[in-house]
Amino acid sequence: MEKSGQKKMNLFTITALAVGAIIGAGIFGTMPSAVSVAGTNVVWCILGAAVTVSITALPGVIPGSAIPCPSGYYMFSTRLVHPYLAGLEILGVLTGTFLLALLGRVFASYFSMIIPMNQTVCAVASLAVFFVINLFGVQAGAKAQNVMVIFLMAALLAYILFGFGYDTAGLPGYQPMETKPMTLITFGTVTALFVTCLSGGQAAMDVADQVENPRRNVLLSFILSTLLVMVIYMLMGVATVRVAGNAAFDSLAVIAKLSMPGAFYLFFLIGGALCALATTINAMLLQGSYKVGIFAEDQILPKAFNKTNRHGQRPLCVLANFGVSIGILCFGLPISTLLSISSCLIIFLTLLRLIPVLVLPGRYPHSYAHAMFHPSRSVLYMITAAAAVIGGWQIYSTVTTTAAEIWYILLALVAVFYGYLILRGAYLKKQGVDLVKILRTPYPDWEINEELFRAQAEAAGMAETPAPSGGC
Helix, strand or coil: CCCCCCCCECHHHHHHHHHHHHCCCHHHHHHHHHHHHHHHHHHHHHHHHHHHHHHHHHHHHHHHHHCCCECHHHHHHHHHHCHHHHHHHHHHHHHHHHHHHHHHHHHHHHHHHHCCCCHHHHHHHHHHHHHHHHHCCHHHHHHHHHHHHHHHHHHHHHHHHHHHCCCCCCCCCCCCCCCCCCCHHHHHHHHHHHHHHCCCCCHHHHEHHHECCHHHHHHHHHHHHHHHHHHHHHHHHHHHHHHHCCCCCCCHHHHHHHHCCHHHHHHHHHHHHHHHHHHHHHHHHHHHHHHHHHHHHCCCCCHHHHCCCCCCCCHHHHHHHHHHHHHHHHCCCCHHHHHHHHHHHHHHHHHHCCHHHHHHHHHCHHHHHCCCCCCCHHHHHHHHHHHHHHHHHHHHHHHHHCCHHHHHHHHHHHHHHHHHHHHHHHHHHHCCCCHHHHHHCCCHHHHHHHHHHHHHHHHCCCCCCCCCCCCC
16 A cells, blocks of 8 residues: 555554554443442453453454464455455445444534534544545554554543542542442453453554564554553543542543543543544544555455555545545434444454464464464464354344344345445456456465475474474
8 A cells, every 4th residue: 555665664653553443432431331330340340351352352363463464354364264255344344434433423522512513514524634644645644643642641641640649538428439249240241341442452454564573563562552451441440430439420521520620621531532532533544444455456346446646545445434434424324223233244254253363374384383473273273262252152142132124234235245246256257357366366475475484494494393383
């Protein structure tokens, strides 16, 4: 996507991208609900959520460290499993625009608390700002992310410090929060609330070709971002418990108004809530546009989508993500229904994305052995099985709680997208192009690096042991 020779994203930049993708508006609504149920035990629920996210995401991230490439999940699914999984991955990008529309609407609701204005206009304007930024390429989007994440971290740190320093002595009617009993059901319920708020640290997977030393930094950025956000959430939980006491509250803004002076409270609203939304919008638009660009390279989309501007960005790819999102906002489509469709698809995609890591050690054994983390096959199978169990439970919970019409709409969308994929393949075949062959063709660097690592192994006398025995 970017011009060759442009500087790639370092570990700090890609970790900032991941942190911004993780911290969204969800935590501002989730924390009050979680504290009201778990009380002082909320920190253990956050830890449980971090462990759950790590187990479910790790099998998908390992290939990104062993055989990095752009739009990792899509490339691994089509090249290592089956080319026609492209249909689900493309649909996944479309449903991502549903969340973009929601984030724009929530951004507008917070912004209107500071400057009253029409919320639809504000939502469209907020998305338009990041549309323009991303037209200047991945690096421009990443630099904007760095700045916003710094403001976000400063706002959340201020919330934590003022919360810890809040003087409760002598406050009329104040009572410290009582320790609430923690049952397995309570722990599971609150942990599930935080799982969504801790997801998203795999941001580097989609832009791995723009990352310095991706074999190290793709996995490391996932680990660092997840750990950092986990610690921040824990400290926010403790600060919230201290300020709230036994009083009921429905928003972190209520707690911030109690503990923070006026200027810092305003900074929390802008640097905290608004920047949390802005960083997620920016990360999603950047990742979604990059994925659409890879679809264009594979000729799934017409040639026009593959044309780049002088910044190395594909304007039509950015416009596609932006256009669908503002269409949802402007036409007032039911975002809650669209999000339900998106959630159902994502859960199934998460399970399907466990398959490539099982194929990887056999297909690219030497590349796998040179990955930052390369457990033995038995350990790899155990991690993947644990992720599959969690994913299976999520599917069961979703199937039993989601209305039938949501599934009908999702199945209709799947049929439409696979219909398009079949028609596109037939059209290209008439032009002498085999779409399935393109989708099966490995990313060039995979073959080059595998041969390089194979030669190194042979030179070291290790060619007889292609698969690693363990370690990292």
